[in-house]
Structure formats: C-alpha cells, structure tokens
Amino acid sequence: MNSRELTEIELENVHWWSLERRLPVEGVERYFRTDKDRRERFIKVRWPDGPVCIKCGSGNLGIVETRAVFQCKECRHQFSPTAGSILHRSRVDLAGWFRAAEMIIREGDAGFSEYSRRYRVSSQTLADRLGIEYVAAHRLRKILLADMGRGGAGLMSEVICIVTSETPAGIVPDSLAHFDWLFAERSPPSFDEDILRTLMG
Template sequence: MCRDRLAAVRWPDGIACLRCKSHDFGFMEKRKTYHCRKCRYQFTVLTKSVLRSSKLSPQLWFEAAEEYIKWRARHGKHNYGLHAFADILGVAYPTAHRARKILESDLGPDGEGLLVRCICNDT
C-alpha cells in the first residue's frame, strides 16, 4: 500500500524510467524491480530517494513521518527526543537519529522530497 502511494506520487502520469524517462518497461516480480526496455536500467519506486538506502520499510517511514508531524503539531520547534522516537519506531538510537534528520529536511518548510509529496498535499 505504501509502495503504491509512493508510485502514484512519483509517477502521476504512469511509471517512467528514472534514467531515460521511457514508458516502455517490464517488471521482475521476484525482485519487485522495473526494468527499462530502452536503456536497460533497473529501478524501484524507492530508487534515487532517501528511502532507497534505508533499512526501514516504507511502512515504517510513513509511520515515522506521521509521528513526527504529530509531535511538531503539539510541540512546535522543539525536537522530538531521540530515545522516545527510537522506542516508538522500535529501532536503535542511531537509526532514529538518521530518520529524524531525514524527516526534518524532507518534511520541513523547504522540503521537496518524496515523503513530503506523499503525505502533505493541498487537497
């Protein structure tokens, strides 16, 4: 479900190769990977995003973003405590630290990342 939302936001006009923008692609079911038939590039919905290099699942990223947004709504500019954030997400402290930094930049006022486009919209 999260991957579907990511794909819908990333490719509103249909899936396109991230390298050559071609719409001629195949899908490798076992690897959950698209492959461009024109340039042979392999990609997923997470490729070239901050979520790609993460060991956290897209579902956990959405949950972390929701928790972060709720915290900001209640506490303004005060940072979310990392130990509490780690406990809520069920991850180690360094992982929570990295996730919070990514969320701060992605969901901040100047955020232009994939998460902000998935979660925050004008409608």
C-alpha cells in the same frame, strides 16, 4: 485590524498544523494497510504521470514481480520505487517511513520557542517505537524534517497527507488570520485506543 507579518516560529506552526489537518483521520497505518498500498501511493506521488527509468528517463518499463522492482525495457536498468529518492538504500521499510512521517507531523507541536520549534519528536522516540537503532532513527528524522519542513521538497508529506483541506475564503495563506484560524480549529489529538497504540508502537 492587526495585519502584522508572522514570526518564523508562527510560520512553522502554520506549516505543521496545515499538514496535520491533511492526515487521514483513522491514522496512516490504518489507511495504508498493506505494503502494496504504501508502495502504490509512493509511486503515484513520486511519478504523477507514471514511473520512469531513473537512469535513462524512459517510461517503457516492466516489473520484476519476484523482487518488486521495475526494469527498463530500453536500458535494462532495474530499480526499486524508492531508488534515487530520499528513501534510497534505507534499511527502514516503507511502513517505518510512513509511521515516522506521521509521528513527526502529529506529535511535534512547534510551540513558541526556538527549542520547541526544533524539537518535535525525538530520534530516541522514533527508535523505540519503530524498533530500530538510534543511528538509523536519527538519520530518518533528519531526512524527514528536511523533506517535510518549510521549504522542503515535501515528498513524504504529500505521500501520507491525503485529506483535502482548504483555507476559508478571504484568508491569505501564511497570514495572521491564517494562523489564528488554524489555532482555533486545532485541538489536541483525540485518537481511539487502536490509533494511539499504533503511534506508541
């Protein structure tokens, strides 16, 4: 049996294909329908044990409802759920970040060449579909690729990849068998018209 180690490009494919399997079948925008849904999911992933002050670390927080921000009851510091994260001070709202992360995972087959491995979805495509400036889309794409790529912190992939996907017994992660299984299981996206329309913007 061939048990060679995977190439870097094959490992890239394993990584992105694994994330794709964990995306909600109905699409991210349908699954997280409201700003409240997206905000609560982001908070849950960022602070699994409950939010804490980004300034002093206290968990004794209140909420300023009119501004949708936390206020620390110890140091009085106010901060949004995204403050201090990769989304810090971004003018793109949570819906835009969720959509962009999904597009990068769904629409960027790593392929088998250095060019296709680096390409994924383009900055211009993100700009067009999200209705934002190219510069903002380029920054968004760069941040998301670093975060969701191999070796990244994986904040946004954990936020939107909500489906549990287990590797079959006997298959070692990142092995040739793992690659072959993902390749065999993977099929081109078959979205209904509503999901396709959502992704296309």
